[in-house]
Amino acid sequence: EDTGGDTEEQTDTGEDAGDETEAAEESSGDAQTLRISIGVTDAHPEYEGAMKFKELVEEQTDDFEVEVYHSGQIAGDREAAEMLQQGTLEITIPSTSPMVNFVPEYGVFDLPFTIPNEEVADAVLDGPFGDKMLGMLEDQGMVGLAWWENGFRNLTNSSKPVSSVDDLEGLDLRTMENDIHLDAWNAMGANPTPMAFPELFSALQQGTIDGQENPYPTIDTSNFYEVQDYLSGTNHVYTPFIFLISKQIWDGFSEEQQTILREAAVEAGKFNRERNREVADESLEMLKEEMEFSEITDEELERFRDAVEPVIEDHKSSIGAEVVDEYLAEIEKHE
Numbered sequence: 001e002d003t004g005g006d007t008e009e010q011t012d013t014g015e016d017a018g019d020e021t022e023a024a025e026e027s028s029g030d031a032q033t034l035r036i037s038i039g040v041t042d043a044h045p046e047y048e049g050a051m052k053f054k055e056l057v058e059e060q061t062d063d064f065e066v067e068v069y070h071s072g073q074i075a076g077d078r079e080a081a082e083m084l085q086q087g088t089l090e091i092t093i094p095s096t097s098p099m100v101n102f103v104p105e106y107g108v109f110d111l112p113f114t115i116p117n118e119e120v121a122d123a124v125l126d127g128p129f130g131d132k133m134l135g136m137l138e139d140q141g142m143v144g145l146a147w148w149e150n151g152f153r154n155l156t157n158s159s160k161p162v163s164s165v166d167d168l169e170g171l172d173l174r175t176m177e178n179d180i181h182l183d184a185w186n187a188m189g190a191n192p193t194p195m196a197f198p199e200l201f202s203a204l205q206q207g208t209i210d211g212q213e214n215p216y217p218t219i220d221t222s223n224f225y226e227v228q229d230y231l232s233g234t235n236h237v238y239t240p241f242i243f244l245i246s247k248q249i250w251d252g253f254s255e256e257q258q259t260i261l262r263e264a265a266v267e268a269g270k271f272n273r274e275r276n277r278e279v280a281d282e283s284l285e286m287l288k289e290e291m292e293f294s295e296i297t298d299e300e301l302e303r304f305r306d307a308v309e310p311v312i313e314d315h316k317s318s319i320g321a322e323v324v325d326e327y328l329a330e331i332e333k334h335e
């Protein structure tokens with residue numbers, strides 16, 4: 001901690017003219033609370049990342065107190081983003097997919113079978129393309145600080161083993177609130193319905209829907225395996241998590257405070273990715289004991305790809321042809 005002379009005194013409003021020490025200010029106890037809303041549970045690596053962010057911020061400054069709310073207690077992804085716009089919530093770390101409802105360009109991340117592995121995901125997100133995408137929500141009242149990881153999505157259902165496209169026929173599936181996902185599952189023969197994540201467990205439990213798709217850590221930590229018998233290793237799309245802070249609130253912070261928050265979000269994101277990958281392996285092992293696992297052969301995967309190919313073409317204009325091409329070129333560059 002820097003106890004030395006502070007050369008950059010904060011602008012003084014006058015009422016504390018006699019009080020020069022930062023320590024006195026810090027002990028005044030008016031730390032600003034930053035609430036983080038996440039949809040997954042406190043057993044998920046996203047929660048571990050959020051707790052790491054809290055630790056990193058609070059060890060560097062007394063200006064903020066970070067509170068993490070998991071399991072969609074505050075809101076689902078889309079609603080939490082709306083709260084950020086209004087300034088009624090400080091931080092959320094949603095999947096990118098519901099963000100297409102604010103910025104259509106985010107749809108690039110929903111194009112199935114594009115990112116082949118985590119290394120390419122990191123290279124694309126941590127490079128200039130990722131930086132550009134992070135900045136795109138500012139007009140919508142949200143500041144993107146870092147990329148975290150949700151991960152590769154895999155299909156679960158309660159009615160039958162799925163190892164081919166044909167097996168999807170007539171399955172009622174929940175998707176995220178995203179037209180590309182809806183169209184992709186329709187193209188593959190399923191019957192998709194969009195739903196916010198916090199409603200998903202009970203919909204599966206009550207049998208309103210047959211199945212859903214999420215990365216292994218979520219199928220594990222949200223206990224979906226308790227209400228779903230079949231798991232398919234589809235790995236059909238990689239979903240990033242994006243660390244978002246309300247612009248209204250962000251604009252009120254000093255440059256120094258912004259730097260602390262940005263660096264902590266990036267650092268905690270690295271930790272989150274690392275943990276997510278470890279947990280994904282562990283979760284898959286566990287899930288194989290609890291569910292019937294179907295591997296998808298390369299040949300069959302080709303049929304999944306063929307089925308969704310027209311969806312990519314269809315959505316090119318709604319997402320923006322230029323940004324789609326840029327995204328695909330970035331992936332190719334790092335493959």
Ligand code: TK8
Binds near residue numbers: 214215
């Ligand atoms: C959590 C969501 C979620 C996502 C989904 O808030 O909705 O299926 O994968 O895990 O971001």
